[in-house]
Amino acid sequence: MIDYNTVLQTLVVASSSIRGADQQMAEAQLKNWEAEKGFHYHLQSVYINRELSLQVRWLAVICLKNGVEKYWRPTRINAITKEEKLEIRKRLFMTLDESNNQLTIQNAHLISRICRIDFPVEWPTLFEDMILIMDACSHEVNNSVVKLNNLMIIMNQVLKILCTVRIGKARIMLQTKAPILIPHFVKFYHLFFDQWSATFDVAIMEVGYMFLKCLRRLIADGYTYQHRDKSVQEFMELSLQHFQKLLLLHETNPLELLERYIKCYVKLYYNLVRENACAFGLMSCSINILLTLLSLLQQKAELIYNLEVEADGSDFWEKIAIKSFVIMKSITNFVFQEQRSNIVKQRNDKVEVDHCVELLRSKFFTVELVESLINLITDYYLKLRPTDLESWSDSPEEWFNEEMAVNWEFQVRKCAENYFQDLSSHFNEQISTFIMNKIEQLGNDNLDAISKDATLSIFELSANSIRSKCNFYQLLVDYFIPQALQSNDIVNSKLIKRRVCLIINEWFDEKGDSNVRVQVYTFLSNLLADSNNDIIVKLTAVQTLKYMVDDWEFRKRDFQKFNVDIVKNMLELVNSLSSTECKIFILNTLSVVIERNTPLISNELLIETVSIVPIFWQNSNSANEMIIKNSLLRLLKDITISLNKDSHLIHQIVIPLISVCCDYKSEFYGLLCEDGLELWSSVMKTIDSAGVISAKLSDSQYLQMLTHALVNMTEVLPLVLTIIRSYFLVTCAILDNEYGAEIFTVFASYLKTMKDDAVFLTSSIIEIAIMEPDTETNKEVFYNNLTKSRLFQEIIDYLIRDSDNPYCEIKLCLPILRVMIDKTEYFISNITPFELYLLLRNLVKFTRNQFDPKVRKLFLLGLLSLYKNMQYVENGAILFAETDPEAEIEFKLQQQDKQSAIASVLHHWVTAVIELSIVFVEEIRENDDGDLPVYHKHTAYDDEELREIGEEVEDEDKDNEYVQEVAVPVSVERERFTVLVSGDPVHRVVFRRALRDVASGVFNSATLQQRLGPAVVEELQRV
Known part of the structure; x- marks a missing residue:
């Protein structure tokens, strides 16, 4: 159990001016005691003991203030007990005659924090108690001015913290107490103002100023309708008289304290206007206040214009002028703006608002x-x-x-x-x-x-x-x-x-x-x-x-003839600058000019622009200039995109910077990684061939950086996925290694929590890998990684779960459908019969609801691919109906071997697949290659950025000037994508022929014909 003397001795050691092991142990002990019962009471006891040194008392009040912040609320762990809090509150005002101003201010912060928590529930009489103390202090013969000054320092902090409350009872209760406080404040303010204006006693001026400061806070924030309170109206008139008097007095005696008073009056008017312009306007003296401020602006205009900023205190009149202009601005907008709904809080407010507006229009403006x-x-x-x-x-x-x-x-x-x-x-x-x-x-x-x-x-x-x-x-x-x-x-x-x-x-x-x-x-x-x-x-x-x-x-086109001169002059200008902000401004403008003028800026000019990068990069290593590197990376990104196929001309500068920015071991990683990824993405989109990429960007260092970014840069996950997709578009062989497997493993862990844009990109990456021509051994590695990473299983789980996001589900169906077409055996071997049942149920549902011919054809090709090989359909039986509960269907499928269960599922859905296929054949008219112009139209499931060249975009008018303006040369990445898509089964497989291939197998199976029924078989024969 700690006691007063123990706490005191520890504080003495901790407050020593000599740093050492004993002091560190004492500080640690004070930290440990924070949770002990009675500790904060003993801290207060040390603080209020005037016989102790200032250093010890200072440390005691600081520790007490911090402890109140942490442990005063009863809901906190190791909270201060109710009894201890009561004893602390009893002694809060025992040091009002404190002569040290800094200790008083710390005590004021302490009391205000207690009031923020305890008022009004635990301490409902807070302001009544302070009024009693105020009156008692005023009747004392000795130290009354000091005590009142210290009390008002405390009051100012209490009002300041309570006026910031927006939720809870504190502010409402403060407003109920304001009419009680105002008369007392005004009485003492008036008393002290009369005294100091006759004697210029600095101590009296200080305490009078504190009363004025509290009045300022209370009037602005302690009322909803200030103009309805007689005491407030009277004080506002008094404040104007004093304000005008001090302005005259300041002409002959420019004391700092006088300036503080003048600032406080102006702040009072400023706060009231900002809080409630209508209340200010309805004050009896409001027009006189405005006229006084205008007169001040007029009289001091020459002085303010010629002010020397360097002189000490010379900005006093400028600050007054700024506040005066803001007051005028607020009043002007209040009177002349049509919409004032934000100031009408009750129905009868509108009458007052209209009256105020009319008054100010006619009498002032x-x-x-x-x-x-x-x-x-x-x-x-x-x-x-x-x-x-x-x-x-x-x-x-x-x-x-x-x-x-x-x-x-x-x-x-x-x-x-x-x-x-x-x-x-x-x-x-x-x-x-x-x-x-x-x-x-x-x-x-x-x-x-x-x-x-x-x-x-x-x-x-x-x-x-x-x-x-x-x-x-x-x-x-x-x-x-x-x-x-x-x-x-x-x-x-x-x-x-x-x-x-x-x-x-x-x-x-x-x-x-x-x-x-x-x-x-x-x-x-x-x-x-x-x-x-x-x-x-x-x-x-x-x-x-x-x-x-x-x-x-x-x-x-209008700007084209100015490109060279303007860019060169900007390069010359940026080289002449010394300010970091100005350099960044020019570099950012260069980026905008290059971006908006692609492809009309010549390669020579772009390369000349790049030539400034190494110098600026080298010269921006100080902490203040480091941010220039971000602008340089953005400039390089726009130049790379503008160069397009010729971006290899700047690779010797660009590619090393990618590792400098994106390597997590780099000193620049935290600041530059995101911009580095943007640059990396632009490089990948413009690389001309796989041969170029294999030289640098396929190094293990870069692939390791890519996987690290995928794991750790989830806030820019779509950007990282775009880079991965670019790698796959160049060649999947780049990622036929442990990094490719790790990427798929991360995809699997992210999939169920991904946002829509990330799901779309993930689906696009897998589709690209599947669509790549099977000319190398990479396909087997790809499918092995797909299985080992559990990404295939996660996609299946995603598609068969209950979800309210069909948009993403349909997009994720596309790679699964391509797996069905490309590797049917792989698909069948990696899915359970019940999963297949649920998946086919959703695929059939999506196909029925899908009206885009391109996407619909892919769905049907995928479904039909399951029926091409009759070994998957043989031995199928009619085990269940569609209306059976899922648990019963799962149980019946588990009773069969996998091959028979798979065949039974396929038997179950064959009618729906064949019917949908017959309808599709009747609706479309493909050419001899299986293609159709409508298959090249942009759909909701295509990437906005990565489009097939020549792909039609609905509602896009190629002759429109805006369309022409944003048009840029086709990127190398789009060329690669177009070549890839040219081999897409959607464009290469004649659907009628695919259906006929399935039909031949159906006609050889009596069980399937029985399942289909004579009507469907007859329609199938006509195909």
Whole structure:
């Protein structure tokens, strides 16, 4: 049994500044005691003992806080007992006069975690208890300010953690307690505000600030309808008065604490607007708050514009401006957006919402105010600031990355741009005239470059609202592009060029015709080629290029004459960059350009692009640049696909990288394996012959990597299966070894839990192996692996089980049907009579429900193959009816030897098979080779990616421009597949002849004729 002194001595050793074996043993002992009864109570006893050192008390409260997190809930193993928790709760507020702020904060975290679990069930009087303590502290002569400050630090943490609760009673109960807490908070806040504003006592300011902070949290999250509470209304009015007073005071005395107060007021308004814009709007002082914020934006516009980011604390006004813009944005959208269903929580809310909207429309959003707001944003907040231009000059790549990635809520210009887009949407009539007037003034020689850029930015931001008011494409060709190209002033030139690129990004849509696109490509090509253009202009041109090329309306023929220049200029640009993000951006854009322009980019240019890979690979080994390798692999993948049959030209670079990325022993495996597999797949699809593959990719190292990926990379299982299928398409002999057997064993273990796409690929792999011409010894090895791995048995089990996924079942039937046709003896020898009965039942059912001629023919050829050899049918007997229970059928089959039982099953299903075959013969008209155009149509059971060349795709119009645009040369893999499919029995076996072969055997069997009946026999004779 542990006691106080034992715990104390262990804490003293563990908190020693000298690391050693004793300290490690003490830490381990503390860990072991966590499950002991009374341990956490003793930790609290150490913490509240002021005579002990800070280090010991600090460690005690940390251990106690962590223990509460782990063991306070009664459902936890080794949970703290109810009695111990009660004793701990009694002493939580015993250290309110603590002078060490960090210890107080840790105690606050401890108490908040207890409240999160215990309130309101175990500790329903939490807030009443804290109010009593608050009142008691205020009447003390000594340390009252310290105690109240520490109590409010605790209160702040409690409110913070309870306000995050979304499920359970805690938040609901907090809202019932809020009206009790608010008057006390306001009383003390008012008291301390009056005191410190007269004396500027820092201690008084701190405690007053804590009361304000708690009020902020409680008002925003402690009410559903803040505007209906009189105390909240009164405090909001008081807060506005104090806010305005402190703004004036800050002009002469810019103290940090004053700034914290001002931020807190703005955060109060911000949180309330984001939580409930209607409640904010119905506050009696809401319009005055908005006007104050607007006045602040107006007064501080010049200051914010000229702020130096490097100066300490200089972003204070920028943060205030950002919050002010977000408040304005939320209110604007609340008033002018049509759909407000998300804020109507009860039926009577709609009346209040409508009243609030009407009030703000009429009293706040006047025509004059909107015009003033637009001018304010345009004149100051949309302009590039001196700090922007400085960063542009000194760190262009870093500035470009920030512009691409920064969240609009963290930078005042981005925030203003976002709000202006909302204004242009809600006030498009006013803004469209305003914008066009501004555009007309761009020719004014007195207008500086930054003002021109800001004017163009408002045009850029208004794309969605004034599109119908102007002819953008005429403006682009006749005005914007010439303006960007003719300017002689360097600063003016680079600003306008960048902005015109951004305008194209925002405005260009499907209505832009081919001629305009060509002019845009010419413009972008000029920007990339001109050595006088700086990095920002070129990077922005690449950004626009990516947007244009990756567009649905992109046409590779229009872009063809720009391919060489643009790709070469991008290669030159990427070699000049130092930023990892910018390099990745260019490499990704190159990938898009190559992918969308296949096959119109020459091999020479593609190989020149590949030449940058070794250098970039070698130079990207640091932790910060490692991610460049992913982009290089994606680029190589797209180049490999584009080269197609000529991909062997880059194998000396590509194939070694596959092992570097996909070998689980490689240092790059975790980061690059998936992209490495993508590259591997593209190489396999474009390898021209089996001779090429045998040189490298059939090495045991690569086959071992493939099996390892199959076992361990299940999140990209379809990708791994695609690679395996590519190997089988080259030649099955590659996998006639232990790796092939292991692959089949993994297939067998996965099959019943595979997703549909993986099932389809697995089925396709087995089909390909069966369809391969039997010119080598590989077929015997394949069938041996199929048996030893239990994959054949797993497929049979899959097909005879109860399932609600006929789509996958039919797909998996296809390899089994091909086994029946290819190796009937193998099939019969590896299936039990009862399994055969269940399988044939499902095969007949699927055949009846299958209307695709190609798939239906394969089903019937497979079924008929069982009746070609009469030895499987001889000695069959009528043992059971179809209505007999399955258990009875299984029992009767077990009473016979296997050959007789198999014959009995085949006798049972012969009528259904022959009837379905006769119907099929009557429906189709095959040519002399057994083929038919409809057999070459794409079906739901064919792979979208791997199609026979010339295969017809339903509803595909070859003259359609979109179809022509996405068309690419036939891959080598499709050529291999087409050759393979040319020997498919579906295309090579005349079905009528196959049925006649079976019929001849039937006519020699009196038992079968009796089973069929005279009507079916007569129809069979007419075939």
